[in-house]
Amino acid sequence: xxxxxxxxxxxxxxxxxxxxxxxxxxxxxxxxxxxxxxxxxxxxxxxxxxxxxxxxxxxxxxxxxxxxxxxxxxxxxxxxxxxxxxxxxxxxxxxxxxxxxxxxxxxxxxxxxxxxxxxxxxxxxxxxxxxxxxxxxxxxxxxxxxxxxxxxxxxxxxxxxxxxxxxxxxxxxxxxxxxxxxxxxxxxxxxxxxxxxxxxxxxxxxxxxxxxxxxxxxxxxxxxxxxxxxxxxxxxxxxxxxxxxxxxxxxxxxxxxxxxxxxxxxxxxxxxxxxxxxxxxxxxxxxxxxxxxxxxxxxxxxxxxxxxxxxxxxxxxxxxxxxxxxxxxxxxxxxxxxxxxxxxxxxxxxxxxxxxxxxxxxxxxxxxxxxxxxxxxxxxxxxxxxxxxxxxxxxxxxxxxxxxxxxxxxxxxxxxxxxxxxxxx
Numbered sequence: 478x479x480x481x482x483x484x485x486x487x488x489x490x491x492x493x494x495x496x497x498x499x500x501x502x503x504x505x506x507x508x509x510x511x512x513x514x515x516x517x518x519x520x521x522x523x524x525x526x527x528x529x530x531x532x533x534x535x536x537x538x539x540x541x542x543x544x545x546x547x548x549x550x551x552x553x554x555x556x557x558x559x560x561x562x563x564x565x566x567x568x569x570x571x572x573x574x575x576x577x578x579x580x581x582x583x584x585x586x587x588x589x590x591x592x593x594x595x596x597x598x599x600x601x602x603x604x605x606x607x608x609x610x611x612x613x614x615x616x617x618x619x620x621x622x623x624x625x626x627x628x629x630x631x632x633x634x635x636x637x638x639x640x641x642x643x644x645x646x647x648x649x650x651x652x653x654x655x656x657x658x659x660x661x662x663x664x665x666x667x668x669x670x671x672x673x674x675x676x677x678x679x680x681x682x683x684x685x686x687x688x689x690x691x692x693x694x695x696x697x698x699x700x701x702x703x704x705x706x707x708x709x710x711x712x713x714x715x716x717x718x719x720x721x722x723x724x725x726x727x728x729x730x731x732x733x734x735x736x737x738x739x740x741x742x743x744x745x746x747x748x749x750x751x752x753x754x755x756x757x758x759x760x761x762x763x764x765x766x767x768x769x770x771x772x773x774x775x776x777x778x779x780x781x782x783x784x785x786x787x788x789x790x791x792x793x794x795x796x797x798x799x800x801x802x803x804x805x806x807x808x809x810x811x812x813x814x815x816x817x818x819x820x821x822x823x824x825x826x827x828x829x830x831x832x833x834x835x836x837x838x839x840x841x842x843x844x845x846x847x848x849x850x851x852x853x854x855x856x857x858x859x860x861x862x863x864x865x866x867x868x869x870x871x872x873x874x875x876x877x878x879x880x881x882x883x884x885x886x887x888x889x890x891x892x893x894x895x896x897x898x899x900x901x902x
Contacts, residue, residue: 565623565633565654568640571647573598573610585633585656587626598652603630613650614639623654632657678746685743689736696736700729738866741801742853745873752795752877759789759831759898762796763822766803773811774820781807783822789831792898798874799898805871806835806894813839813858813892827897830880834895841888850884871896 559566560580568577575598578590586593586601598615599605603624609616614637623631633654640649703725706714714722744750763783774781810820818838825832842850842857849855851872854865875882875896886892 565656567598567601567652567654568649569598569613569652570649571613573613573615573650575601576649582654585623585625585631585654600624612639612647615650615652620657621654632661682743682747685739689740689743692736693733696729696733700726700733703729735864735866738864738870741870742866742873745870745877750873750877752798752874754793754795756791756793757796757799758791759794759799759824759833760785762800763803763824763833766800766807767822770804770807770811773808777811777814778817779811779814779820780818781820781822783824785824787826789824789826790900792831792900794878794898798878802871802874802878802896803833803835805867806896809867809894810835810837810839810892813837815839826900830897830899832895832897834893836886836891836893838891840892841886841890842884842892843888847884851882 562579562581565582565585566577566579567575567582570576575593575596578586578593583589593601597605598610599608601623602608603622605624608621615621615635619634619636621633621635623633625631634657635655636653638651638653639647640651641647703722705711707719707722707726741750760783767781767783807820807822814820814837820838821834821836823834823836840858846857850857850868853869855869856865872882879899880897882894882896884892884894
């Protein structure tokens with residue numbers, strides 16, 4: 478094929494593609510491809526096909542027909558994609574006048590394309606009078622509302638893109654609108670469910686609080702009378718009676734602890750736990766807790782030690798909150814450490830906080846259980862004595878002190894529970 482024919486073919490392709498795009502965007506919808514007819518060849522002066530150039534011309538015509546067919550197929554393909562989009566699509570010219578819309582736009586707005594073609598895109602929006610149009614682009618918040626033909630307001634999420642020619646000259650814009658009605662319905666339902674859950678949670682907290690207070694009075698009475706009987710204040714008791722009275726006293730203490738824990742967790746969850754703050758040295762408080770729990774760890778022949786590489790600075794914290802955290806952690810360590818085991822408490826100063834760790838030589842906690850143990854009523858060993866609330870309360874207290882808590886260790890080698898205390902509150 479000669480160079481001149483190749484150049485002519487290239488120019489023709491470019492012109493036809495440009496015409497096709499403009500025709501799709503701004504003029505008419507593409508029609509389905511018509512049956513192709515082979516163009517008639519040029520004839521020479523004698524009325525017969527010229528021998529010279531005959532092959533090149535036939536090749537050009539064939540390539541031209543293929544190009545037209547490909548162009549028609551591309552137009553239909555693009556049209557099908559646009560018309561079957563779930564989102565609304567609006568094409569506007571440089572002045573913001575509507576030139577094309579897809580089927581989703583017609584369904585959402587209630588208008589067909591002929592009814593709104595040539596109108597300003599503002600006419601499709603509830604906020605139309607307030608919209609600013611620049612080079613066909615909507616300059617507004619992304620969440621707007623279509624104004625349907627029946628007067629209904631339809632919330633949509635809008636995104637605009639500029640349409641440009643190859644040389645960069647703007648010729649209009651494409652506006653995509655996503656129907657937000659289902660999403661807004663889900664958000665409303667979720668908000669309603671969330672409010673109902675809050676109400677139920679408040680009712681639960683109130684019930685736990687009231688029930689705990691109501692149970693505490695009779696338990697105190699039971700505990701008091703059983704201790705009087707055990708102390709033989711009202712007379713002698715035999716061995717069998719003493720054994721039964723001891724069980725009553727022990728289980729009364731257990732129920733009292735459960736009630737206290739329920740009250741604590743209820744207050745933490747409701748944000749009603751008051752923890753007065755003061756400037757405090759942590760080391761004496763930890764020593765106090767070790768002494769307080771001495772009967773328990775001495776009874777199991779455990780060794781308990783506290784070690785501080787450097788003197789810890791005073792921190793502004795709740796003494797009651799920190800004391801309860803240390804009691805809970807040391808109690809847990811004592812409970813799960815076998816006889817003659819070791820418990821170590823360490824405290825170190827970091828840049829922004831103090832880091833306290835309680836380590837034992839007990840059974841350890843598997844990695845998959847380290848988050849679960851902070852949930853209410855969860856126990857790694859179901860048969861273990863306790864309520865399963867200790868670590869949940871501890872976590873709530875630590876977070877209430879603006880600290881963090883975590884678990885380290887290895888199964889069969891022991892557990893380390895660490896927590897932080899901010900140096901400045």
